[in-house]
Amino acid sequence: MIFHIARKEFRNNLHSARFVIGFLLCFVLIPFSIVINIVDYRDKTIQYKVDADAAEKAVKEIRVYSALRPEIVLPPEPLSIFSRGISGQVGNRVKIWIGDNPMLAAGKTAAGDNPFLGSFFSIDFVEIAAIVFSLLALLFGYDVFTREKEDGTLKVQLSNSLSRSRLSAGKVLGILLTLLPIMIFCYLFSAVLILFSKSVTFSAFEWGRIALLFLISLAYLAVFIFLGVLISARSRSSVTSLVFCLFIWVFFIFIVPNVSAYIAESFVPVQSRDNLDRVVNDMDRDLTSQTQERQKAQNLPTGISCQWCNWGDDGLLETYGNSRADFEIMLRKITISEPLRIEYADRKWAPQKSYLDSLIRQSRVAERISMISPAGLFRVIAEAVCSTGVRAHESDMVQARRYRETFIDFLRNKNVFASYRYITAAPPETFRTEDQLVEIRSGGEFKTVREYDEWAAKQKDRFAAWRKLNKVTAYGDRPDDFPFLNVSDMPRFQGRSKTFASGLADSVVQISVLLIECVFLFALGYVAFIRFDVR
Amino acid sequence: MKTILKREILNNLYSLRFLISLALLLGVFLAGAFSYVKGHEAALGKYQIARSQYDEAMRKDAESNATNLAVTMRSFTLRPRDNAFIDDAKEKYLPNAVVYSAWNVFSFENKSGNSNPFLNKHDDLNWAYMAALIVSFVTLIFTFDAVSGEKESKTLALTLSNSISRGAVLFGKYLSAVATVLLLLLPAAGLNLTIILLAGRTPLTLALVVELGGFLIIACLLAAAMAAFGLFTSVVTRNSNVSLLLSLCIWLLFVAVVPNSSTFIAKTIYPIENSETIQRKVDAAFDDLNKNAPPGSWMMNSGNPFLPQHELRARIVMKRLEAEKSIRDAYYRNMFRQFERTRLWTALSPISLFQYSSEAVVGGGYPRFQKVWNDLHIYQTQFLSFFKDLDAKDPKSPHWHNPLENVSTTRQKVAIGTVPQFSERPMSFGARLRSALPYLLVSVLAACLVYVLSYILFVRYDVR
Numbered sequence: 001m002i003f004h005i006a007r008k009e010f011r012n013n014l015h016s017a018r019f020v021i022g023f024l025l026c027f028v029l030i031p032f033s034i035v036i037n038i039v040d041y042r043d044k045t046i047q048y049k050v051d052a053d054a055a056e057k058a059v060k061e062i063r064v065y066s067a068l069r070p071e072i073v074l075p076p077e078p079l080s081i082f083s084r085g086i087s088g089q090v091g092n093r094v095k096i097w098i099g100d101n102p103m104l105a106a107g108k109t110a111a112g113d114n115p116f117l118g119s120f121f122s123i124d125f126v127e128i129a130a131i132v133f134s135l136l137a138l139l140f141g142y143d144v145f146t147r148e149k150e151d152g153t154l155k156v157q158l159s160n161s162l163s164r165s166r167l168s169a170g171k172v173l174g175i176l177l178t179l180l181p182i183m184i185f186c187y188l189f190s191a192v193l194i195l196f197s198k199s200v201t202f203s204a205f206e207w208g209r210i211a212l213l214f215l216i217s218l219a220y221l222a223v224f225i226f227l228g229v230l231i232s233a234r235s236r237s238s239v240t241s242l243v244f245c246l247f248i249w250v251f252f253i254f255i256v257p258n259v260s261a262y263i264a265e266s267f268v269p270v271q272s273r274d275n276l277d278r279v280v281n282d283m284d285r286d287l288t289s290q291t292q293e294r295q296k297a298q299n300l301p302t303g304i305s306c307q308w309c310n311w312g313d314d315g316l317l318e319t320y321g322n323s324r325a326d327f328e329i330m331l332r333k334i335t336i337s338e339p340l341r342i343e344y345a346d347r348k349w350a351p352q353k354s355y356l357d358s359l360i361r362q363s364r365v366a367e368r369i370s371m372i373s374p375a376g377l378f379r380v381i382a383e384a385v386c387s388t389g390v391r392a393h394e395s396d397m398v399q400a401r402r403y404r405e406t407f408i409d410f411l412r413n414k415n416v417f418a419s420y421r422y423i424t425a426a427p428p429e430t431f432r433t434e435d436q437l438v439e440i441r442s443g444g445e446f447k448t449v450r451e452y453d454e455w456a457a458k459q460k461d462r463f464a465a466w467r468k469l470n471k472v473t474a475y476g477d478r479p480d481d482f483p484f485l486n487v488s489d490m491p492r493f494q495g496r497s498k499t500f501a502s503g504l505a506d507s508v509v510q511i512s513v514l515l516i517e518c519v520f521l522f523a524l525g526y527v528a529f530i531r532f533d534v535r
Numbered sequence: 536m537k538t539i540l541k542r543e544i545l546n547n548l549y550s551l552r553f554l555i556s557l558a559l560l561l562g563v564f565l566a567g568a569f570s571y572v573k574g575h576e577a578a579l580g581k582y583q584i585a586r587s588q589y590d591e592a593m594r595k596d597a598e599s600n601a602t603n604l605a606v607t608m609r610s611f612t613l614r615p616r617d618n619a620f621i622d623d624a625k626e627k628y629l630p631n632a633v634v635y636s637a638w639n640v641f642s643f644e645n646k647s648g649n650s651n652p653f654l655n656k657h658d659d660l661n662w663a664y665m666a667a668l669i670v671s672f673v674t675l676i677f678t679f680d681a682v683s684g685e686k687e688s689k690t691l692a693l694t695l696s697n698s699i700s701r702g703a704v705l706f707g708k709y710l711s712a713v714a715t716v717l718l719l720l721l722p723a724a725g726l727n728l729t730i731i732l733l734a735g736r737t738p739l740t741l742a743l744v745v746e747l748g749g750f751l752i753i754a755c756l757l758a759a760a761m762a763a764f765g766l767f768t769s770v771v772t773r774n775s776n777v778s779l780l781l782s783l784c785i786w787l788l789f790v791a792v793v794p795n796s797s798t799f800i801a802k803t804i805y806p807i808e809n810s811e812t813i814q815r816k817v818d819a820a821f822d823d824l825n826k827n828a829p830p831g832s833w834m835m836n837s838g839n840p841f842l843p844q845h846e847l848r849a850r851i852v853m854k855r856l857e858a859e860k861s862i863r864d865a866y867y868r869n870m871f872r873q874f875e876r877t878r879l880w881t882a883l884s885p886i887s888l889f890q891y892s893s894e895a896v897v898g899g900g901y902p903r904f905q906k907v908w909n910d911l912h913i914y915q916t917q918f919l920s921f922f923k924d925l926d927a928k929d930p931k932s933p934h935w936h937n938p939l940e941n942v943s944t945t946r947q948k949v950a951i952g953t954v955p956q957f958s959e960r961p962m963s964f965g966a967r968l969r970s971a972l973p974y975l976l977v978s979v980l981a982a983c984l985v986y987v988l989s990y991i992l993f994v995r996y997d998v999r
Contacts, residue, residue, distance in 0.1 A: 017774065017776065017777045017780065018776060018777075018780055021777070021780040021781070021784065022780075025784055025787070029787075029792065032792065032796070036796060036799045039799065039802075039803065040798075040799070043802065050811065085655075086652065086653055086654075086655065089652045089653075089655075089656065090652045090653075104652065108810075109652075110798060111798070112798075112802060112809070113807060113808075113809045113810045113870075114801070114807060114870045114873055114874060115629070115630050115643070115644070115645055115870075116629060116630065116870060116871070116873075116874040116901070117797070117798050117801050117802075117873075117874065117877075118628040118629065118645065119625040119628040119629045119900075119901075120794070120795075120797035120798045120801070120877070121656050121794065121795050121797075122795050122796075122797075122798050122799070123791060123792070123795035123796075127791075128791075131787065131791060135783065139780070239551075240551055242779070243551050243552045243555060243676070244551075244555070246676060246783075247552075247555045247556070247559060250559075250668075250669070250672055251559065254668055254790075255559075255563060255668070255669075257655070257657070258657045258658055258660070258664070259563070259566060259660060261654050261655055261657035262567075262570050262574075262657055262658075262659055262660050263566065263570050264654065265570075265574055265651065265654060265657075266569075266570035266571070266573040266574030266577070267570070267573055269577045270651055272580070272581045272584050272585075273581075273646070274581065274584050274585045274588060274646075275581075275584055278588065359651050359652070359653050360653060362651050362653070362654060363651060363653035363654050366654055366655070379655075390653045393653070462842065462843075463842075463843055463844055467830075
């Protein structure tokens with residue numbers, strides 16, 4: 001009997017305008033979102049390849065360890081085609097510094113090269129599905145009892161030996177059977193678009209996750225069907241039921257997710273980034289003064305005198321053509337500065353972590369508030385399934401921080417902070433004295449530094465005097481005289497594991513809540529219909 | 536006509552949808568008010584920290600020497616607006632700081648920490664958001680069955696059997712829907728405003744009153760446009776269920792589809808060069824300048840400002856600045872064009888039109904950024920001429936203008952009080968009107984067009 005009622009309901013729905021319009025809505029919106037996100041994924045993949053190649057090249061084309069700072073480039077998540085999560089808001093590049101722990105990923109966001117585009121929002125499959133499936137479920141469910149009551153057919157049906165339980169089960173099943181083909185169509189259509197897209201290749205892992213997403217969509221659809229049925233069973237007329245359903249729909253789909261983020265932003269403040277930057281800058285200044293103090297204690301000069309120098313962030317110092325004495329001074333300096341730099345990175349991490357935690361805490365609060373709405377729950381679960389949420393990003397960053405530790409261990413094991421290879425590719429045995437350098441560079445005109453200085457002191461044109469010492473370029477004066485550093489033994493970054501279950505553990509609670517909502521709403525709808533006045 | 540209007544308004548006021556809409560609007564406006572008060576206070580706190588650091592850095596540079604003051608790059612951050620409760624204009628996602636020195640306005644940036652990257656993108660609960668989402672929805676809910684619903688309940692034929700024209704009936708329904716929406720919006724907005732004013736952070740000034748009035752006018756226009764669409768869906772079908780579905784489809788198109796396809800449109804229809812290409816162009820220009828630079832141009836010895844190599848280096852650094860500026864400024868213009876053209880596409884949606892008008896009325900968002908960007912360019916030339924005057928008066932300076940280094944120009948201290956300071960001036964109301972006018976005109980045109988179409992269809996409508 002249940003199936004009989006379901007079949008009748010299904011046929012009635014199938015011939016209704018709402019089915020046709022609902023189907024057309026999906027037919028337009030689903031490919032729209034999938035195509036947009038495939039294009040976006042293709043762009044991200046192209047950018048990823050460019051960035052990854054650049055990062056690889058940057059590691060290979062260096063000559064000294066002080067320049068060796070690998071960059072992790074995280075590949076775009078293929079399932080971001082379905083749910084973007086925060087993947088469009090965070091970068092995908094993490095530079096590994098010895099003087100800083102990775103905090104936030106850098107690189108381009110969804111806005112690409114134009115920061116103004118950041119003010120445009122985008123929509124993905126999951127959001128479209130959340131909007132359309134819930135709308136259809138409510139539109140098919142809102143008059144499931146009230147319509148028949150208004151037509152007078154409900155009384156007739158229940159005057160037979162048909163129980164209310166069977167009737168309600170049959171009607172719910174009928175709506176589910178009506179909407180199921182639309183949902184299957186949406187997923188199949190998306191799958192076809194992905195299969196025909198040259199820029200996307202899904203592995204078994206991704207297809208498995210899509211199947212899981214389908215099952216979760218089914219539970220989400222059921223929640224709204226049961227909600228529609230409940231409202232119908234509690235309303236006196238179809239118009240009342242419809243008005244309630246529509247406002248509940250707007251509230252759950254559009255208002256709650258937005259309000260949750262805004263309330264979290266207002267009431268769970270994040271620490272000031274400017275303040276953090278100031279604290280970190282102060283620590284950097286402290287690092288510099290500590291380094292200088294320790295170097296001074298060892299009678300090392302403050303400045304650097306070098307023939308060819310390239311210096312920069314995170315202790316980068318590449319130098320050539322100096323005298324042996326200068327090289328020795330520089331080596332003694334980095335032996336002091338670099339371990340201290342690593343020590344300060346750990347000190348800086350405390351305020352940085354506190355800031356990061358405040359960001360995560362705010363997003364967690366927003367997430368929890370948004371779970372008032374089934375759409376919020378669906379979105380959070382979809383982000384976990386598609387590995388595009390905050391947790392997946394956090395996991396990537398944890399891996400990046402671990403990799404930094406491994407990288408520093410690699411440097412320490414090679415004892416690079418006490419090696420000339422940290423600052424120059426010139427072998428120590430090729431280092432010359434200052435007198436030798438003056439003789440070579442002046443083309444034999446001066447034999448010693450003293451001789452040159454005495455001559456230079458008499459010159460009015462200092463520039464001409466300087467040029468005397470650049471007559472001849474000696475071997476080892478330029479980096480091009482030496483080969484690149486062999487870093488084949490450097491540990492490489494391993495991304496997070498991609499097994500079917502990975503990352504899903506965190507969303508078990510949310511999935512359970514969604515299922516409980518399903519059961520609860522079904523039970524409420526059933527009780528409401530049992531007490532429904534059919535007259 | 537008056538009777539129809541009165542009857543329709545009363546019908547709307549006594550309807551369940553009015554009560555639910557009112558409850559929803561009051562609830563959301565209430566939440567919006569408290570969140571705004573709290574969030575605005577925090578935003579102002581953060582801004583004060585950034586601003587005091589900016590002022591302190593400028594003071595220190597001035598105390599060290601005028602050249603330091605001139606060559607140091609500073610980031611001027613925009614203050615959170617006090618009228619952001621009307622419309623924040625998505626400013627947290629737009630660049631909110633401009634980097635400049637006396638020599639150039641270099642770039643703009645969205646200062647990190649402005650928005651939490653782990654938080655999904657969202658609108659603030661301000662009036663504009665509530666109007667764009669809820670008012671547009673409620674307007675459709677009040678109009679989707681204006682004709683088809685009456686046909687189903689057989690009251691339409693009865694109404695038209697009296698000596699009343701179809702035009703008057705339709706216009707009455709149209710006006711009543713707009714009026715009902717206003718009656719919903721006003722108490723909710725009033726409640727929101729009262730809480731915000733009582734919180735004491737936002738003073739009630741004449742400018743704010745004008746902004747509030749301007750906002751209400753464009754909100755009316757939005758309601759008018761959406762009511763026209765609602766009536767249209769009501770007269771193209773005979774069944775209110777189908778009207779409702781069509782209304783919802785139109786609403787989804789305007790609220791979700793058109794605005795959310797902007798990034799795709801921007802990147803597909805109006806692509807711009809990527810930042811890597813621009814950097815390569817800059818590098819190539821630098822290489823070219825370096826190759827043609829006289830020997831010794833990069834010699835560095837800061838001890839004596841009169842060393843001849845400082846002049847060479849000042850020249851090449853200046854040329855590099857000019858070369859980079861011309862490349863980057865052209866790139867920025869492309870960015871602006873890409874953004875503006877994409878917004879024109881999204882103007883297909885009355886809701887986007889409303890948002891763009893609203894940001895102009897409150898003097899925020901993109902028009903605000905553009906004004907600051909242009910004003911900073913004017914200020915930069917004033918700042919530079921101030922610095923050049925100082926340098927010219929200093930006999931100890933060789934006057935070799937180097938835009939990046941503190942070497943070959945005046946090293947005299949300068950009193951911070953004498954240095955021209957940049958402060959953001961709000962957009963004039965004339966400028967706001969000019970900015971909003973095209974969107975308002977399109978909005979009015981769309982509302983009229985759809986209404987006329989609805990009228991034509993209603994004249995031919997079978998009321999039996």
